[in-house]
Structures are given as structure tokens and as C-alpha cells.
Amino acid sequence: MAGGLIPLDEARDRLLALAAPRPSLSLPLDQVTGLMLAEPLISRRNQPAADLSAMDGYAVRSADLPGPWRVIGESAAGRPFVGTIGPGEAARISTGAMIPDGADCVVVQEDVAREGDRLSLTGDGPAAPGVHIRRAGHDFADGMQLADAGAIIDARLIALAAMAGHGALRVHPRPRIAILSTGDELVPPGNPLPSPAHIPASNGVMLAALLSSLPCDLIVPPLLPDDRATIAAALLEHSQADIIVTTGGASVGDHDLIQPALLDSGGTVDFWRIAMRPGKPVMVGRLGEAIVLGLPGNPVSAYVTATLLLLPLVRKLLGYQQLVAATSQAIAGEPFPANGPRQDFVRARFHDGALVRLSNQDSGALSALLQADALVVRPIHAPEAKPGDPIDYIALLQGT
């Protein structure tokens, strides 16, 4: 177990090195949104499989233009015309219907007048053969690679896979994440507080909300007391999960029991304490197949460490390439003091296009966290940033 503070980048690398996506399996299209394609998407058919009309109108021979024609039947989507269009003949046709044999263009409905089976041109008509026809295979052909392995599956990819003949896709499964909130003082949100010593448990719902941006299955057991044996049993019970994330009990106080409980349950501690503020008492360990990520109890610390460590960990398990939240650059709108030996994540907001600190930087101050547009990243031992100096930040978008 490491004693000193570990720089955040090193801690994150060590955490991510513990994680790998579970073996791939085939899942139905309605269960794969946000997952990563584990093999290339190969088309199983030509699309369209035949020449189709792109418009509502009449299928005719271009040699017969400008008409008139005799309407001899209809080709509708799913119910093609059986037979051949001969000289002077036309078939009523709708969008997506097959072009009948013999026909080579479509006159749109707005360009013709029809009386009984007599059809005459009133507008310009098609300029050339092939007009208003979607050619067989013009979207994609059988055997074509439509997406690379590693693509993140979205609505467009699902539509394409379905059209290409797939009902399921090979993916790495959704990570299973157990969220354990510990603390004798905690009461479920919205419930009456028995005494001023109690507080609403905000971390569990915050973590669930943060994770809702990624495909994963959450397991959220009831709040846990500060009792070593109870916590050890709960850890063991969830050792089948891919990640057990805990909040609270992560320091070295008498009631900070995550580490001893993890060891009691047969787990191991990989490292503990990161050189960052907020969020120093983060712990990383293992229990069976599960990675145990012990986050601080302080709500802002829990949010910042979940953003910087938990989300990248889940992305790694999903197989994503892009793991870490992007850092951007902005201008300091006021002095940012020289920093000490811990990387600082300063809650800040934009004022006239420049970043200014929120006055309440307490690691429990959720109202200041909500007002923040950004976490300004202050490196270890950074010198003072003067107004107008460039500073790095991580955007906190509303709704994330």
C-alpha cells in the first residue's frame, strides 16, 4: 500500500491498467446503444436490393416521352407490378416501390394528368432515363464493410445495421457497477432527518446521474452504516460487479472503514491518496474480478473524483478510445494564486469570457458546484496565474 500522495495522472493510469472490456457477445439491436462495435459491420445484402422509385408518380419508358400513356397497373412498396411495361404503357408507382421491367424512368405525379387509364404530361417530365430511380446497391452492397470495429454504436449505426440485415451486433457488454454509500449520518434523499446530525445521502443519486451518460447497469443497495463487518459483507456481495464504487469512509478516521473492510473481505488495496484537491482520499483496490474505487464522502470531492476517475474507468470497460475528459484553455479573469503540492480543480465560472473563481471552494459546497461552468486545472506547484494568463479547464456542461 502506497503511503505518499500519487499524482493524478499516475493514479489514473494505474486505475485504467486494471480494467479491460469483458469478452464480446452478440446482443440484439435494441440493447446496444452506446456500446462499442467489437467487430467490423459487414453488409449482408444489397441496399436497395432492386431499382426503386424515389418519388410518387408513374413508371414509364423514357423512349415514350412526352406520352401520352395507358396505365396498366400499379407498383406499391412491398407489392411490385408483375409484368413488363410495353410501348405507350405506364404503371402507377409509389416511393420505395420496385421499378417494373421495361420502365426506365419515373414521371412525378405533379407533372401528369390522369383520366381513367389515360395519362398525359402536363409538366416538364423527367429529363433523362434513370431519373427518380434509386439504383440497386446505390446505398451499399452485400459484403461491404459499413463500420469499423471500435465504432461507438449510435442511432445511425443501428439503422444501418438493421438495413444491412443484422438483428444483433457483437459488442462488449455493459459494465455492472455497484454504488455503495457509507455513513451512519446518511438518510435517503427526501426522507425526514431524525436529527441535525443526519444528512441526505446525495452521492448515490449524483453518481447514478453521472453514469447515466454511459451504457452501464447500476446496482444500488441500501445505505450502509459505518460498520466494518457490514461493509465487508456488502463488498463481498457485489464482487461480481465490474466496478464497486464506494463513497465515504475513505480517510483514516476511526469511522473510515472502506480499506479495512476491503481487506477483511479478501480484497487488496492497490493505492490510496491522490495529490489532488478536492478528492485526496481516493482509494483503488480489487476484490475478485471487481475493481473497487473508494471515493471521498464530501459531495464535491465525490463529484470531481467521479468525473476524473470513475467515468474514464467505465469508458475503458466499454472499450472506448477516448477516456479522459477534454481540457480546454481560457483566460484567467482574476489572479489564481500559486498552487501547492496537490493538483487543484478550482470551481470557476465564466465572466465576460474569462474564468473567475467561485468564492466557496469547500469540498462539500454543492451550490457553488452547480454555479460552476468549469473546473480550472491548477497543476502541482503552478505559479500564480495573472488576469489575462491562459489557464486550463474542464468544462462542466449543464446536464452532465
Ligand code: AMP
Ligand atoms: P467521510 O469520507 O465518510 O469522512 O465523509 C466526508 C463528508 O462527506 C462527511 O461530511 C459526510 O457526512 C459526507 N458524506 C459522506 N457520504 C455522503 C453521501 N453519500 N452524500 C452526501 N454526503 C456524504
Ligand code: MG
Ligand atoms: Mg463517514
